[in-house]
Amino acid sequence: xxxxxxxxxxxxxxxxxxxxxxxxxxxxxxxxxxxxxxxxxxxxxxxxxxxxxxxxxxxxxxxxxxxxxxxxxxxxxxxxxxxxxxxxxxxxxxxxxxxxxxxxxxxxxxxxxxxxxxxxxxxxxxxxxxxxxxxxxxxxxxxxxxxxxxxxxxxxxxxxxxxxxxxxxxxxxxxxxxxxxxxxxxxxxxxx
Amino acid sequence: xxxxxxxxxxxxxxxxxxxxxxxxxxxxxxxxxxxxxxxxxxxxxxxxxxxxxxxxxxxxxxxxxxxxxxxxxxxxxxxxxxxxxxxxxxxxxxxxxxxxxxxxxxxxxxxxxxxxxxxxxxxxxxxxxxxxxxxxxxxxxxxxxxxxxxxxxxxxxxxxxxxxxxxxxxxxxxxxxxxxxxxxxxxxxxxxxxxxxxxxxxxxxxxxxxxxxxxxxxxxxxxxxxxxxxx
Ligand SMILES: [Zn+2]
Numbered sequence: 001x002x003x004x005x006x007x008x009x010x011x012x013x014x015x016x017x018x019x020x021x022x023x024x025x026x027x028x029x030x031x032x033x034x035x036x037x038x039x040x041x042x043x044x045x046x047x048x049x050x051x052x053x054x055x056x057x058x059x060x061x062x063x064x065x066x067x068x069x070x071x072x073x074x075x076x077x078x079x080x081x082x083x084x085x086x087x088x089x090x091x092x093x094x095x096x097x098x099x100x101x102x103x104x105x106x107x108x109x110x111x112x113x114x115x116x117x118x119x120x121x122x123x124x125x126x127x128x129x130x131x132x133x134x135x136x137x138x139x140x141x142x143x144x145x146x147x148x149x150x151x152x153x154x155x156x157x158x159x160x161x162x163x164x165x166x167x168x169x170x171x172x173x174x175x176x177x178x179x180x181x182x183x184x185x186x187x188x189x190x191x192x
Numbered sequence: 193x194x195x196x197x198x199x200x201x202x203x204x205x206x207x208x209x210x211x212x213x214x215x216x217x218x219x220x221x222x223x224x225x226x227x228x229x230x231x232x233x234x235x236x237x238x239x240x241x242x243x244x245x246x247x248x249x250x251x252x253x254x255x256x257x258x259x260x261x262x263x264x265x266x267x268x269x270x271x272x273x274x275x276x277x278x279x280x281x282x283x284x285x286x287x288x289x290x291x292x293x294x295x296x297x298x299x300x301x302x303x304x305x306x307x308x309x310x311x312x313x314x315x316x317x318x319x320x321x322x323x324x325x326x327x328x329x330x331x332x333x334x335x336x337x338x339x340x341x342x343x344x345x346x347x348x349x350x351x352x353x354x355x356x357x358x359x360x361x362x363x364x365x366x367x368x369x370x371x372x373x374x375x376x377x378x379x380x381x382x383x384x385x386x387x388x389x390x391x392x393x394x395x396x397x398x399x400x401x402x403x404x405x406x407x408x409x410x411x412x413x414x415x416x417x418x419x420x421x422x423x
Contacts (some may be wrong), residue, residue, distance in 0.1 A: 033270065036264060043260035057258070058416055065267040072271055127249040150247040155217035171208045178211065182242065 021060050022082035028076035039068055042085075045145065045152055051084050052135060052147050053096045067092040082161055086154070090162040095173035100140075134184045145170055202229045206236050214243045266414050269354060315367055348393035350376070351403055353385050354414035371402045387420070 026034035050060035376388040406415040
């Protein structure tokens with residue numbers, strides 16, 4: 001569960017992928033227990049990914065459910081041309097952009113309801129907090145590439161499939177994102 | 193000299209590939225050359241080390257807590273609604289008509305009952321609201337208002353709400369009254385109703401309070417302001 005959530009590759013490809021494909025097949029057969037299982041497998045990573053787009057949990061939740069609505073409707077159309085996670089993330093990404101266009105620019109503040117302040121004053125938590133702020137300053141596409149690559153562990157080709165752009169574009173977006181983050185990091189981090 | 197020029201020639205390419213070495217998705221055949229370059233290039237070495245830290249931080253659990261179970265219940269309500277069964281499957285033919293139709297077309301009597309109850313309720317309270325049937329149902333005709341002095345719901349904030357199928361007519365009335373809300377449209381999109389608020393339109397803060405009150409009711413599965421309507 002943990003490994004599936006954080007590193008789709010760590011379960012040596014086959015296991016996670018086969019399991020998710022099997023779930024999709026059952027969903028195509030209208031098995032709502034399978035639907036729930038897949039939903040719970042993906043909810044957290046989709047929520048995190050989408051919170052980078054909207055910063056509003058109510059919208060993120062709506063997009064997740066729209067995404068799984070599509071999964072429910074079209075599970076039978078999945079042909080295994082990509083990994084299940086790439087397919088689902090691609091749907092979520094497109095739904096996210098669509099919702100964002102409808103909802104207008106995101107407000108600066110994060111929905112309080114989605115926040116439960118459990119601060120751990122470690123260095124890593126500090127860096128993460130800083131990163132959250134810094135990522136919000138990046139253009140949307142750069143932010144998305146960072147999240148897909150570093151949090152979700154997708155390859156360059158998979159990200160290209162999710163975002164429907166050439167792989168070179170993914171590399172360039174990642175490059176610019178890193179350069180901006182680096183500037184901010186050296187400014188804020190100071191001497192170690 | 194020779195080494196330096198080789199270094200600088202590889203550097204731009206190496207720079208682009210570092211993130212995928214960091215996240216472990218680089219093709220195996222590209223890895224040795226990249227590692228070799230990183231070992232000999234101080235700039236890439238620093239970049240690599242920093243990206244490892246950034247990735248670690250991004251993978252760490254954030255302070256956000258997501259209620260997956262309650263989100264799933266909302267989706268489930270949508271899946272089990274009659275609307276789900278009317279939804280046309282646009283792409284590709286159904287893989288298996290037997291499984292895709294029989295199970296899905298089974299409508300929930302409770303949801304059907306709720307749809308009927310809500311509309312009846314709206315008339316019983318004498319809202320004077322405009323009632324539209326869900327446009328997806330195919331008709332566009334407006335029902336007439338019940339009173340001539342009907343307040344206009346054409347403007348003012350709106351909210352979208354999904355009620356639990358277990359909600360009784362009496363409880364629904366109480367929910368609406370407590371929120372100062374009226375049903376002005378729906379059900380659509382998975383039995384979501386649109387609520388309007390009696391004039392004068394509530395301020396943003398007042399609206400948020402009313403929506404919070406709606407959410408506090410366990411029979412309300414979902415309540416959100418309609419963004420375009422809130423000013
Ligand atoms: Zn280099």
